[in-house]
Amino acid sequence: MFDHIVGYAEIKRHLKEDIKQGTIQTPLVFSGSPLSARMTMALELARLLHCDEHGAAACSCRRCVQHQLLRNQELYIIGERSTLEDIHYFLKALANAQGTSAQAHGETISTENHNKRRNTLKQMVMLRLAIFLKRFDTIILSKKRKSQVETVYQQLFECLHTPLSDEFPISLESIHRGVNSIAAYQTPDVESIRLVQEQCYYRGSNKHKLVLIENLNTLSMTVMHTLLKFVEEPPESLHIIATAQERPRHAQNLASRFHWLYLSTRSDEEQKMVSTSYFGKEASSLQALLVDADTSTFVEQLCDSFFVELDNQNGEFWRLMHTMDLKKSEEISLAILKKLPSKATGKYAPKLPALIRVCKESLQNIHERNVSSRSAIEEVYQHVK
Numbered sequence: 001m002f003d004h005i006v007g008y009a010e011i012k013r014h015l016k017e018d019i020k021q022g023t024i025q026t027p028l029v030f031s032g033s034p035l036s037a038r039m040t041m042a043l044e045l046a047r048l049l050h051c052d053e054h055g056a057a058a059c060s061c062r063r064c065v066q067h068q069l070l071r072n073q074e075l076y077i078i079g080e081r082s083t084l085e086d087i088h089y090f091l092k093a094l095a096n097a098q099g100t101s102a103q104a105h106g107e108t109i110s111t112e113n114h115n116k117r118r119n120t121l122k123q124m125v126m127l128r129l130a131i132f133l134k135r136f137d138t139i140i141l142s143k144k145r146k147s148q149v150e151t152v153y154q155q156l157f158e159c160l161h162t163p164l165s166d167e168f169p170i171s172l173e174s175i176h177r178g179v180n181s182i183a184a185y186q187t188p189d190v191e192s193i194r195l196v197q198e199q200c201y202y203r204g205s206n207k208h209k210l211v212l213i214e215n216l217n218t219l220s221m222t223v224m225h226t227l228l229k230f231v232e233e234p235p236e237s238l239h240i241i242a243t244a245q246e247r248p249r250h251a252q253n254l255a256s257r258f259h260w261l262y263l264s265t266r267s268d269e270e271q272k273m274v275s276t277s278y279f280g281k282e283a284s285s286l287q288a289l290l291v292d293a294d295t296s297t298f299v300e301q302l303c304d305s306f307f308v309e310l311d312n313q314n315g316e317f318w319r320l321m322h323t324m325d326l327k328k329s330e331e332i333s334l335a336i337l338k339k340l341p342s343k344a345t346g347k348y349a350p351k352l353p354a355l356i357r358v359c360k361e362s363l364q365n366i367h368e369r370n371v372s373s374r375s376a377i378e379e380v381y382q383h384v385k
């Protein structure tokens with residue numbers, strides 16, 4: 001139970017005890033910074049609440065096997081996934097491992113080890129894809145959303161059914177593009193919350209249903225309002241587990257219904273353990289690994305994506321700034337602001353001074369007031385459109 005998660009000994013000990021005694025208190029929320037394993041904790045708790053056996057790490061009961069790629073029908077995930085970089089990171093690593101046969105980095109590795117590495121990476125991609133796609137599950141998707149994401153969703157979903165040794169039905173590049181193209185639709189609307197509720201009131205199985213809300217603090221006010229009733233009077237046999245970066249200040253009512261577990265910062269030693277086991281290299285900051293270490297290339301890419309987004313209103317740029325640690329995002333936002341003048345051409349050129357001012361304010365707001373990436377992007381659009 002929770003053994004694969006590094007750190008948080010105290011919290012894990014309490015959770016284990018509560019699970020064994022059947023006294024676990026929900027709704028509960030795992031709160032912590034990005035990459036603090038909030039979602040991993042939440043998913044492990046979900047597995048333990050559903051397990052037919054005693055929740056051993058390698059349990060092979062039907063429900064634990066289903067849970068590996070989140071095929072569990074009684075589990076619903078809603079909310080905005082804050083780090084999509086991890087999917088992209090492993091897609092890139094998998095692409096690199098794809099071409100180089102038994103020769104990697106100048107050293108010869110056996111074909112067997114090479115295949116093993118590829119399978120591990122593929123598994124990493126599939127798990128992240130499963131977590132991402134779960135919120136597009138067609139039975140909890142409003143009609144409008146369904147029509148917007150269905151084709152891409154089906155394509156990506158098929159990837160979760162390919163055996164480890166086979167190639168994905170679409171290219172890694174298409175997976176990358178597909179994920180980006182539907183990412184903007186992941187924040188739930190009121191209709192999808194109602195659909196989740198409907199499913200939870202329907203008693204189709206004798207097992208607990210489970211709703212996992214990712215990033216509670218980035219939900220819109222109307223969605224939080226709809227959720228409040230549900231959280232106040234949940235149907236019998238429902239567990240609600242959430243993750244959050246911090247307590248949503250604008251929705252104290254909802255926040256106070258949850259039992260809050262704070263995942264504090266890991267020690268340097270623990271951080272290194274995570275990065276080595278997870279990414280195969282040592283680093284004190286996981287974010288630094290995900291975000292390309294070469295800041296100038298990264299800034300270049302961000303600047304370009306910023307202007308693309310001004311045209312198509314995809315929220316990826318702000319989402320990224322939102323998930324970065326403060327120091328890194330300050331460094332990057334300064335570099336971006338310096339670069340903007342050379343990039344703002346055509347219709348954006350006359351708006352440059354306003355653009356820079358609003359960007360500065362938004363970046364500050366994101367961190368100081370913990371404004372969601374969606375609100376930040378809306379603020380900028382209002383000023384430059």
Ligand SMILES: [Zn+2]
Pocket residue numbers: 050051052053054055056059060061062063064065
């Ligand atoms: Zn089990």
